[in-house]
Amino acid sequence: MKLLQKKYQEDFLHLGTHLNGLAYAATGYKRVLEENRKLYNLVQDLKGNIRVYCRVRPFMPGQPTSLSTVENIEEGTITIRVPSKYGKEGHKPFMFNKVFGPSATQEEVFSDMQPLVRSVLDGYNVCIFAYGQTGSGKTFTMSGPKELTEESLGVNYRALADLFLLSDQRKDTTSYEISVQMLEIYNEQVRDLLATDGQTKRYPFDLALLNNSHNGINVPEANLVPVSSTADVIQLMDVGQMNRAVSSTAMNDRSSRSHSCVTVHVQGRDLTSGAILHGSMHLVDLAGSERVDKSEVTGDRLKEAQHINKSLSALGDVISSLSQKNAHVPYRNSKLTQLLQDSLGGSAKTLMFVHVSPEAETVGETISTLKFAERVGSVELGAARVNKDNSEVKELKEQIANLKMALARKGNGNGNEAQPNPPLQNHERISRRRSLETPIFRPKLPTMGNAPSNLRPQVMDLSGPEAFSDTASSRRHSLDLHELMKSSIPSWPRQTLDINEEDREFKSGEWIDKHTELNQDDNLLSPDKFYQSMTPQQLNGGKQDFEVQSITDNESDGVASDCSDSDLMWRLNVQVNVPRVSNKQSSANPKPKKIKPKTTKVSETRSLIPSLIPAPSKRPPNTVSLQPQRPTRDGRRRLSLGK
Ligand SMILES: Nc1ncnc2c1ncn2[C@@H]1O[C@H](COP(=O)(O)OP(=O)(O)OP(=O)(O)O)[C@@H](O)[C@H]1O
Numbered sequence: 280m281k282l283l284q285k286k287y288q289e290d291f292l293h294l295g296t297h298l299n300g301l302a303y304a305a306t307g308y309k310r311v312l313e314e315n316r317k318l319y320n321l322v323q324d325l326k327g328n329i330r331v332y333c334r335v336r337p338f339m340p341g342q343p344t345s346l347s348t349v350e351n352i353e354e355g356t357i358t359i360r361v362p363s364k365y366g367k368e369g370h371k372p373f374m375f376n377k378v379f380g381p382s383a384t385q386e387e388v389f390s391d392m393q394p395l396v397r398s399v400l401d402g403y404n405v406c407i408f409a410y411g412q413t414g415s416g417k418t419f420t421m422s423g424p425k426e427l428t429e430e431s432l433g434v435n436y437r438a439l440a441d442l443f444l445l446s447d448q449r450k451d452t453t454s455y456e457i458s459v460q461m462l463e464i465y466n467e468q469v470r471d472l473l474a475t476d477g478q479t480k481r482y483p484f485d486l487a488l489l490n491n492s493h494n495g496i497n498v499p500e501a502n503l504v505p506v507s508s509t510a511d512v513i514q515l516m517d518v519g520q521m522n523r524a525v526s527s528t529a530m531n532d533r534s535s536r537s538h539s540c541v542t543v544h545v546q547g548r549d550l551t552s553g554a555i556l557h558g559s560m561h562l563v564d565l566a567g568s569e570r571v572d573k574s575e576v577t578g579d580r581l582k583e584a585q586h587i588n589k590s591l592s593a594l595g596d597v598i599s600s601l602s603q604k605n606a607h608v609p610y611r612n613s614k615l616t617q618l619l620q621d622s623l624g625g626s627a628k629t630l631m632f633v634h635v636s637p638e639a640e641t642v643g644e645t646i647s648t649l650k651f652a653e654r655v656g657s658v659e660l661g662a663a664r665v666n667k668d669n670s671e672v673k674e675l676k677e678q679i680a681n682l683k684m685a686l687a688r689k690g691n692g693n694g695n696e697a698q699p700n701p702p703l704q705n706h707e708r709i710s711r712r713r714s715l716e717t718p719i720f721r722p723k724l725p726t727m728g729n730a731p732s733n734l735r736p737q738v739m740d741l742s743g744p745e746a747f748s749d750t751a752s753s754r755r756h757s758l759d760l761h762e763l764m765k766s767s768i769p770s771w772p773r774q775t776l777d778i779n780e781e782d783r784e785f786k787s788g789e790w791i792d793k794h795t796e797l798n799q800d801d802n803l804l805s806p807d808k809f810y811q812s813m814t815p816q817q818l819n820g821g822k823q824d825f826e827v828q829s830i831t832d833n834e835s836d837g838v839a840s841d842c843s844d845s846d847l848m849w850r851l852n853v854q855v856n857v858p859r860v861s862n863k864q865s866s867a868n869p870k871p872k873k874i875k876p877k878t879t880k881v882s883e884t885r886s887l888i889p890s891l892i893p894a895p896s897k898r899p900p901n902t903v904s905l906q907p908q909r910p911t912r913d914g915r916r917r918l919s920l921g922k
Pocket residue numbers: 335336337339381411412413414415416417418419420423424425567568634740
């Protein structure tokens with residue numbers, strides 16, 4: 280007995296020592312997990328909180344095969360073949376965080392956005408946009424084709440599946456509650472797509488959205504339905520889609536002109552500390568753009584087009600304000616921005632998928648789309664970006680500086696009072712990082728047996744770039760240089776990225792004037808105007824506006840990203856993307872182009888929807904619009920050089 284007692288004592292002692300070791304290891308493990316989470320999100324931060332991925336659609340089966348507008352794809356660069364009818368033949372490179380060619384699979388595309396899903400569970404707010412002209416593949420990327428297979432599932436299915444997979448993997452440390460809501464915005468009216476009474480339910484959106492926030496996340500007073508599996512979400516989406524379809528049929532397919540938004544709210548509770556965190560993912564399908572005859576752009580269609588335009592412009596305003604660190608961010612200017620408020624700015628992470636079609640006839644729209652998207656990426660990634668058109672831009676900047684000096688001397692006698700030129704060199708510092716991601720987990724895909732074949736959960740489909748076009752943009756070439764010089768805020772993109780001939784060709788011209796006639800009363804913001812309103816400093820400093828605020832230890836304790844050490848090390852092998860300087864364009868066309876004066880102003884009515892804008896014509900006379908302007912008080916811009 281004594282021997283046994285002694286042995287038990289020894290065993291207990293041994294067990295105690297062992298347990299101590301285990302407890303110590305557990306503490307260390309938790310520390311490592313926490314460290315991993317921080318490093319993981321740091322890598323995300325380094326890559327920027329607004330990222331832009333480009334995807335090229337393949338030619339459609341049965342389509343006559345023609346030469347693709349996409350000449351080359353190389354990592355983060357896509358080069359567009361510019362046909363001679365746009366003024367001169369050339370090659371136009373655009374740089375993004377990542378470019379997916381026509382043969383890229385759905386899985387490949389998803390793998391690069393997968394880290395964002397993970398961030399939702401770490402308490403971040405995420406918004407995913409699909410941007411591009413009609414038919415360029417937005418829905419394909421986000422939802423998949425009409426006939427879904429496991430391989431063709433869009434990123435939204437995969438994202439939701441991944442969300443549940445990860446939350447399950449973390450269940451020993453964190454308990455997650457996930458809920459979903461589905462809203463539709465049509466002509467600035469919000470409807471709950473999950474409303475059980477089947478009635479169109481209109482919300483006093485300001486009150487509903489803004490008075491019901493908890494822990495920084497605004498939850499509209501719509502149905503917020505708890506879900507516990509991907510199948511649950513799929514069922515809910517099916518209900519929402521059916522509700523949408525009912526009103527669409529009744530209202531002549533209005534769904535193509537309304538925004539629908541699926542929002543996934545996540546609340547995580549740390550099982551040890553009880554700390555709570557919140558994350559959200561907005562999956563929104565914005566109204567698509569479509570070609571209609573000018574005769575159709577009246578009445579309801581015109582109203583719809585104006586609403587689409589207005590909401591996308593409001594989105595631009597919000598991003599602009601965030602990047603300028605304005606105290607006031609105009610979220611309330613549209614229902615869309617109200618809805619996305621928690622996913623824009625602050626610690627939110629935004630991904631834009633920009634889509635392009637390969638057909639030659641859409642090259643104008645393709646270039647406009649790519650220019651806009653490239654600038655969106657530049658807003659946040661401004662700090663390290665290298666200007667790809669460096670030599671040409673430098674030369675033009677010098678010309679601008681000289682012109683301004685001359686004007687200042689003329690206007691002020693000796694020119695002493697003239698303000699110094701904006702620090703143009705900042706533009707040259709803009710650079711971009713490339714995507715560094717590889718998939719960590721294969722998404723667990725929902726079984727197709729449960730998924731209705733017509734189900735198309737929506738991720739943010741931004742209507743095409745033309746939706747931003749408006750009256751204000753039409754005045755872009757009417758500038759007042761005196762006014763500009765008085766302004767303490769230099770404008771940014773046209774000095775650098777947009778200063779060459781092609782840019783003007785694709786951004787200004789007759790269509791602007793045509794467009795103006797239609798939309799004179801709308802004080803809307805075009806992509807150009809939006810970006811013109813930003814300064815180089817704002818761009819370069821803009822990063823801070825989008826920096827992820829680290830979750831405090833209390834909030835995030837124990838909620839770690841699931842990164843293995845090796846994976847983490849791989850991820851931390853960060854190479855800041857310094858784009859290759861491409862001189863193809865300038866070398867191919869070294870001579871300045873002769874300016875053709877515009878003689879006629881066509882006042883034909885056109886749709887406001889982006890793709891309705893006809894292919895841009897030659898650039899306007901007096902190309903002094905090299906230096907962008909802020910609008911005057913009456914919202915108009917004047918040309919003083921041409922006097
Ligand atoms: N990467 C791709 N691979 C194969 N087919 C694609 C791809 N992208 C798009 N398609 C096909 O091209 C067609 C148009 O794509 P989709 O409907 O996704 O465009 P969209 O941008 O959403 O258009 P809209 O703005 O009109 O909604 C569809 O038939 C789709 O299946």
